[in-house]
Amino acid sequence: MxxxxxxxxxxxxxxxxxxxxxxxxxxxxxxxxxxxxxxxxxxxxxxxxxxxxxxxxxxxxxxxxxxxxxxxxxxxxxxxxxxxDNKREKDRIHVAILKMNGVMDVVGRILAEYSDQFPQTEFQLKEYSDVKDLAGINAPDLIITLSNGFDYTKIKDKFNWAELHSFPLYYVFSKKNPMAGLDRLSSAQLQQQTLLAVFRYEESGLGMKILEFLGNLGYLPKKVRYFDNTDSLELALNANEGIHIGYREYYHDFGDRLAMYPIPTPENQAEAKVMALWRVEDEEKLKDLVSYLNSIDLRRRE
The missing domain is CATH 1.10.10.10 (Winged helix-like DNA-binding domain superfamily/Winged helix DNA-binding domain)
Structure with missing residues (x-):
């Protein structure tokens, strides 16, 4: 029939x-x-x-x-x-966003502002926790990550990027810690502390990059303790079980119970930047969005 x-x-x-x-x-x-x-x-x-x-x-x-x-x-x-829907799917922009406190807030605001200017644009957002998780996301047009999560020298021929936001990095620990009352921290004091880290970021290489970064500052922790999720890490921080490297927006639940000291000093503070990456061959498809992201790009403002 x-x-x-x-x-x-x-x-x-x-x-x-x-x-x-x-x-x-x-x-x-x-x-x-x-x-x-x-x-x-x-x-x-x-x-x-x-x-x-x-x-x-x-x-x-x-x-x-x-x-x-x-x-x-x-x-x-x-x-x-x-x-x-097929036509809209071709025009829809697929965004893969690093699942980390603070990142989604920044990106959500940027995409909302872009949508106000280009209301016909549709975004489909998917969060990922690890770089290797990107393999399970169907060809994202835009990848949002942190600057210390990628080695950009290896992808510069295939990807372009923009720096969207800057998160100053801090040594973070409980206010119960004796260091919380000091004006400035020394390497000797820090080295006695257990460094708390999220295990999945260690798997992706981010943990090693943090350790390398700390080594360049003269801080090599004697012990590193890994957690499989950020909630457990925050509980350990609040219980004064070690220190963490992070930014203010990361700690949604216990921020008022934590002490934060700039890395390395207030005058020369390290930063983690929220990055947007897109494939070179997608420049034409994403030209309006790329132009908008480039207008935000922190490098162009410096």
Missing amino acids: TIHQIECFLEVARTLNFTEAAGHLYISQQGLSRQISSLERELEMRLFERTTREVRLTRSGEILMWKWQNIPTLIRESVDMARE
Whole structure:
């Protein structure tokens, strides 16, 4: 049974005239009769009573007309909807965002401001916790990460990027820690503390980059303790079980119970930057968004 057969049946059922129905369908009367006969054979029932004077629906035909009358319209509407969604999918911008406190707030604000200027743009957002998780996200157009999570020298031929926001980095620990009352921290004091880190970032290489960064500052922790989620890490911080390297926006739940000291000093503070990366070959598709992100780019403002 085909859609064409259903359309032929419905037109004959509506007009009760094969000649008129054939004209409406732009086919020959013989072709229409073949379609109806084929449908009746397939369904193993008669749909019309035909005489030389009139055409009438059988009881079975009346039931099918009642149930089928909206099928062609539903099919056309569904196809139109699917085509429209397919077109929108081609235009939709897929964004993969690093799942970390503070990052989503920054990116959400930026994308909302962009949408105010370009209301026809649709974004589809997916969070990831680890660089390797990106392999499971279907070809994101835009990747949002932190500056110390990527080695940009290895991707500069394939990706362009913009620096969207800057998070000053701090040594963070509980206010119960004796260091919390000091004006300035020394390497000797820091080295006695356990460094708390999230294990999944260690897997992605970010943990090693942090350790390398701290080593350049002269701080090599004697012990590193890893957690598999940020909530557990924050609880350990609050319980004065060690120190962490982070930024203010990271600590949503216990920020008022934590002491934060700039790295390395208030005059020369280290930063983690929120980065947007996109493929070089996607520049044309994303030209409006790229232009907008470049207008934010911190490097262009310095």
